[in-house]
Amino acid sequence: MANNYSQLRAMLAITKGSFKAILRNPSAVAFSFGFPLIFILVFGFIDGGAPTVSIALTNRQDTSAVVIRGLLKNPMIRLSDVTDTVAIRDNLIKGRIAAIVSVDSTKSPAGFTQYIIRTRTSSASADKYPILKAALAQVLEYAVDKNMPEQYRPIIITELPQLAGREYSMIDFILPGMLGFSLLSAAVFGVAFLFFSLRQQLVLKRYYATPIGKRYIVLGEGLSRVIFQLITAVVIIGIGKVVFHFTLVHGWLTFMEMLVLSLFGLIVFMGFGFIISSTAKSESTIPPFANLFTLPQFLLGGTFFSVEAFPKWLQKICEILPLKQLNDAMRNVAFEGAHLTDCWKQLGILTLWGIATYAVAVKVFKWE
Incomplete structure (x- = not known):
């Protein structure tokens, strides 16, 4: 009988069983297959890595002009959706757009168009303007003979006086992106591991056996997490301000609004x-489940880079993510001088996420 034993078949059986175990482990599948694909897809959508900036046109209705x-065919340039003159100027001062561009046609002394x-530009958009200049240079390269006197050139570029704005x-x-990153990571991973551990060790069940109400048990555990993370937020903002001169437009008021x-x-x-x-079902399944929610937001929520680098259709998806809204609100308050009342859109979307999330949490929450 020993002679009939096949070492090869035994090895293949072990290989088969081990492979099935890997496939049944969500953590192994997610980290080995899913997440690398997510990174590839996200960075593949960033227009080949080319930098892009937004501009506003004063005569955008005349987009038929050559x-x-x-200019708009250039992949480095995006046209802002804002059309109101006051809002355009405000966006320029706050650095949301690289420049306001106007194109006028006239007859030259020689009689041609x-x-x-x-x-x-503004001082707040100084870092973006070189990209626009590069795009304009490409337009000139194809349309203008370098040896032609300037007064006879078909295209003339004039830089108007720069507007004042914050650097x-x-x-x-x-x-703000790193602060949002910290809050999201701590809230999702911290709470998930904490309450799973309390449930697994029957601590929640023992709590439930005491006179204290359910909601106070959850609130008590959750409150400790909130206090710790708010202390973390204070440290992050404080170091950013003292060491790196992070902008807090209204000083302590802006600081308090960021904490809120x-x-x-x-x-x-x-x-x-x-x-x-x-x-x-087990502690090992928490990281992949948590990353399915957090990782796309880290990449698509404007944490590390502006979502303007993505295609328009992907930007629309980014706009519904809660981390994107929190990051936008943080930046608006810290740098642009907005107040909480000005962040109604961001707070509204976050509120809708909160209502939906806690409605599900109440349904699925378990004590043991």
Whole structure:
């Protein structure tokens, strides 16, 4: 009988069983297959990595002009959707757009059509304007003979006086994103692991056996997490301000409004932690389930780079993500001088996410 034993068949049986075990492990599948694909897809959508900026046209209705068509065909340039003159100027001062561009046509002394491009920037958009200049240079390269005297050129570019605006540094973009990253990670992973552990060790069940009400048990555990994360937010903002000169437009008022936003976002994100802690079958399944919610938001929520780098259809998807709304509200308050009352859109979307999330959490929450 020993002679009939096949070492090869035994090895293949072990291989088959081990392979099935890997496929049945959500963590192994997610980290080995799913997440690399997500990274590839996301970074593949960033227009080949080319930098892009938004501009506003004063005469956008005249997009048939050859100069405007050439400019808008350039992948580095995006046309802002804002049409109100006051709002356009406000966006330029706040650095949301690279420049206001006007294109006028006239007759040259020689009798041919001549296009005059006027650009106006602000000190807040100084880092974006070089990209626009590069795009304009490409338009000129195809349309203008370099040896032609300027007065006879079909295209003339004029830079108007720069508007005053706050100097926008990288820390003003990065810090709100990193704060949102910290809040989302701590709320989802922290709450999921905490309540799963309390349930697995029957601590929640023992709590439930005491006179204290259910809601106070959950609130007590959740409150400790909120306090800890708010302290973390204070440290992050404080270091950013003292060490890297992070912009807080209205000083302490802006600081307090950022903390209120942190609290609001943290409460919304904790709902996902409650859902995961109740649906996870084991501790090893928590990370992949949590990452399915958090990782797309880290990549698509404007955490590390602006979502303007994505195609228009993907930007629309980004707009519904709760982390994107929290990041936008943080940046608007910190750098642009907005107040909580000005962030009604972002707070509204976060509220809808909170209502939906806690409605599910109440349904699936388990005590044991």
